Every structure is written in C-alpha cells, then in structure tokens.
Amino acid sequence: MKVVICRNVSKVFIQKMKRGYILAESGQPFLQLFTAIISRTIRGYVKKTVALRNVSLDIKEGEIVGILGTNGSGKTTLLKIISGLIYPSEGEVYVYGYDIVRDYDKVSDKVFYITGALIGGFGISPLLSVRKNLEYIFKLYRIPKERVDDAIKILDLKEHAERPLGYLSPGLASRVILAPAFFIKRALYLLDEPIQGISFEAAKKIHEYIRESRDIGGATILYATNNIFEVENLCDRFIILDKGKILAGGELKELISKLALKTVVKVTVEGDINLEDLTSIFGNDIRIESKRGVLQTISLFTSDVTNTLIEIAKTFGNKNIIKDIQVKSPTIGDVFLHYVKLSSEKYEEKRKICLQVF
Numbered sequence: 001m002k003v004v005i006c007r008n009v010s011k012v013f014i015q016k017m018k019r020g021y022i023l024a025e026s027g028q029p030f031l032q033l034f035t036a037i038i039s040r041t042i043r044g045y046v047k048k049t050v051a052l053r054n055v056s057l058d059i060k061e062g063e064i065v066g067i068l069g070t071n072g073s074g075k076t077t078l079l080k081i082i083s084g085l086i087y088p089s090e091g092e093v094y095v096y097g098y099d100i101v102r103d104y105d106k107v108s109d110k111v112f113y114i115t116g117a118l119i120g121g122f123g124i125s126p127l128l129s130v131r132k133n134l135e136y137i138f139k140l141y142r143i144p145k146e147r148v149d150d151a152i153k154i155l156d157l158k159e160h161a162e163r164p165l166g167y168l169s170p171g172l173a174s175r176v177i178l179a180p181a182f183f184i185k186r187a188l189y190l191l192d193e194p195i196q197g198i199s200f201e202a203a204k205k206i207h208e209y210i211r212e213s214r215d216i217g218g219a220t221i222l223y224a225t226n227n228i229f230e231v232e233n234l235c236d237r238f239i240i241l242d243k244g245k246i247l248a249g250g251e252l253k254e255l256i257s258k259l260a261l262k263t264v265v266k267v268t269v270e271g272d273i274n275l276e277d278l279t280s281i282f283g284n285d286i287r288i289e290s291k292r293g294v295l296q297t298i299s300l301f302t303s304d305v306t307n308t309l310i311e312i313a314k315t316f317g318n319k320n321i322i323k324d325i326q327v328k329s330p331t332i333g334d335v336f337l338h339y340v341k342l343s344s345e346k347y348e349e350k351r352k353i354c355l356q357v358f
C-alpha cells in the first residue's frame with residue numbers, strides 16, 4: 001500500500017522584504033541597483049523563495065526512506081507539507097489515500113512530524129524539571145503518565161530527570177523533545193534531523209528504536225538529514241534533493257549501478273611496483289596512493305571484486321609482499337557526492353568517524 005503520494009508538488013514562500021534587506025543585494029549594474037534601492041526603500045518588495053519544484057514521489061508502507069540534501073534543499077518543507085503543517089503552492093499530496101489539504105482531519109492521528117532542529121527551544125517550561133516537562137508533554141499526546149519513567153530510561157536521562165530543562169545541554173534537551181516519538185503510536189513518522197546535536201550512544205539507541213518501530217510496529221518512516229553518514233545503514237531507500245528538486249532516488253544498489261560506481265580495492269605492498277606492469281594486468285583504473293619507505297599503496301577501481309582479488313593474489317601473492325588489503329564498496333555518500341559535488345576529502349574524513357558507530 002502507498003502511504004504517501006506526492007504529485008508535482010511545488011512550494012513558493014513569499015516574504016515581504018523591508019528596507020534592511022535591500023542594501024544587502026549587490027552585483028547589479030550601478031544604475032539598476034540605484035533605482036532598485038530608491039524604489040524598494042520606499043515600497044519594500046516581495047521576495048519569492050522556491051523551496052520545492054515539481055516533486056513527485058511514492059512511499060510504500062513499512063519503508064524507511066532517507067531524504068538527503070544540503071542545507072536549504074527543501075527537506076523540512078517537504079516533510080511539513082506531507083504532515084499537513086503547511087500547504088503546497090501547487091500539486092497534490094495524498095497520505096493513506098486522503099488529500100492532505102482537504103482531508104487533513106482523517107489522517108492527522110496517523111502522522112507524526114518531529115524535528116530535532118529545535119534544540120533547547122522546546123518543552124513546556126525551562127524552569128520545570130525534565131520529568132515534569134515530560135509529564136506535561138505526554139499529557140498533551142495522551143500518553144500514560146507511567147511511561148515517563150520508560151522514556152527517561154530509553155533516552156538515558158536518568159541523572160538529569162530532576163534538573164530544570166533549561167539547565168540541560170542542547171543535545172540532552174533535544175532528547176526530551178524526541179521522547180513522545182517513542183510512545184505515541186503513529187503509522188507514519190516524519191523525522192526531521194532527529195539526532196541533530198545528540199551524542200553517538202543516544203543516537204544509536206534512537207536508530208534502534210526507529211528500526212523496531214518499523215520491524216515490529218509496521219511504521220513507515222521518512223528521515224530527513226543533511227548528514228548522509230548517519231542514515232547509511234538505516235534506510236531502505238534514498239531520495240536526494242537539491243535546490244528543491246529531486247535529483248535521484250532509489251535503493252543504494254540501484255543508485256550505485258546507475259552511476260556505475262566502482263569498488264575500490266586498496267593494496268599495500270612492500271617493495272617497488274611497476275605501474276606499467278600493473279596496468280597491463282588491471283587496466284587503467286588504478287592509482288598509486290602513497291609511498292612510505294618500502295611500503296606502497298595502490299588503489300584498484302573495479303566492478304568485479306572477486307576477480308580483482310584473484311588477480312592480486314596471482315600478481316603479488318607468491319612474492320609474499322602483500323601487507324594489507326582493504327575493500328571499500330561505494331556508499332550512499334559516494335552517490336550523494338556525485339550529485340551534489342561536495343569536497344571528497346571532507347566526506348572521507350567525516351565518514352570514517354561516523355561509520356565506527358552506525
């Protein structure tokens with residue numbers, strides 16, 4: 001069953017701009033700027049931001065779908081439209097078969113939108129303890145009061161439970177924000193940067209819970225983030241957004257094969273390597289990475305890992321000079337990089353840190 005259907009959804013935000021913004025605009029020919037300043041200083045002007053352009057997608061029941069995109073790509077706008085919090089400017093959105101604009105009441109109790117990006121700015125009162133805040137929040141969602149203790153346990157907030165919410169670090173406070181998501185039973189969760197600012201051990205628990213909600217509870221989950229590394233092992237499918245448009249979508253293996261991304265086999269050997277000899281065996285998809293003393297590392301880019309490993313064993317094995325072999329399959333990060341062209345050094349660095357945890 002299709003839980004979400006978006007057809008040609010666009011969203012344009014219209015803001016009335018006041019004098020303060022006008023001088024910030026530059027790069028226009030002098031005269032044009034001059035007239036613009038004069039007329040706008042007097043009247044102000046209307047600024048249109050296109051947040052989503054012609055977005056169409058289908059989400060099936062029980063899927064965990066990652067919505068990936070850099071800052072300002074339209075992730076939050078998309079989730080808010082699906083949740084019924086804001087209206088699309090154009091296009092149609094159906095949730096469980098109901099038009100989200102016309103029939104919001106029929107699905108409002110099935111959908112749960114939550115954002116971790118409100119860090120520190122949420123809760124009933126910063127002066128009340130974490131426990132009291134949770135009690136009130138749970139009351140709003142009609143979750144039994146007894147579950148507050150469970151929430152404190154799951155979110156590892158035991159030693160902070162009696163402290164005023166306002167004294168908590170932003171990361172701890174955002175765990176409080178997430179608490180209702182663990183106990184409210186909804187069919188469709190729209191999670192917007194849910195672990196932003198949350199440390200690894202708590203984030204890991206939250207991911208476990210997300211998986212359980214799907215595996216046991218049968219929930220459908222849309223998970224928006226600009227940190228591709230955190231969802232690498234969580235999502236069944238990905239949608240890549242950029243400047244409000246869908247650039248690509250699908251399962252990781254589909255995306256990889258569409259781009260014909262290759263696996264990298266990194267071999268470290270002792271002694272000198274003749275690049276020409278190697279290209280005659282492995283072809284041109286080869287790169288010498290580093291040379292440290294007698295150790296040399298080469299990267300072989302391949303679509304047939306088994307065969308490459310056999311060739312490596314044949315070429316170097318009997319000379320007993322192989323010191324290390326690493327096989328690195330393409331990741332959602334590689335796919336994302338291809339589409340949004342981020343700096344690959346930064347990406348590798350970040351990925352190493354995150355993959356140790358997720």
Ligand SMILES: Nc1ncnc2c1ncn2[C@@H]1O[C@H](COP(=O)(O)OP(=O)(O)OP(=O)(O)O)[C@@H](O)[C@H]1O
Pocket residue numbers: 013014015049050051069070071072073074075076077078226
């Ligand atoms: N209420 C609003 N009024 C005007 N412009 C808005 C509004 N909300 C979002 N935008 C603009 O729409 C575009 C998409 O914003 P959106 O918040 O959906 O991006 P995002 O992908 O969630 O970004 P981030 O990763 O920073 O959370 C941005 O250019 C943003 O400035």
Ligand SMILES: [Mg+2]
Pocket residue numbers: 075076077192
């Ligand atoms: Mg956002």
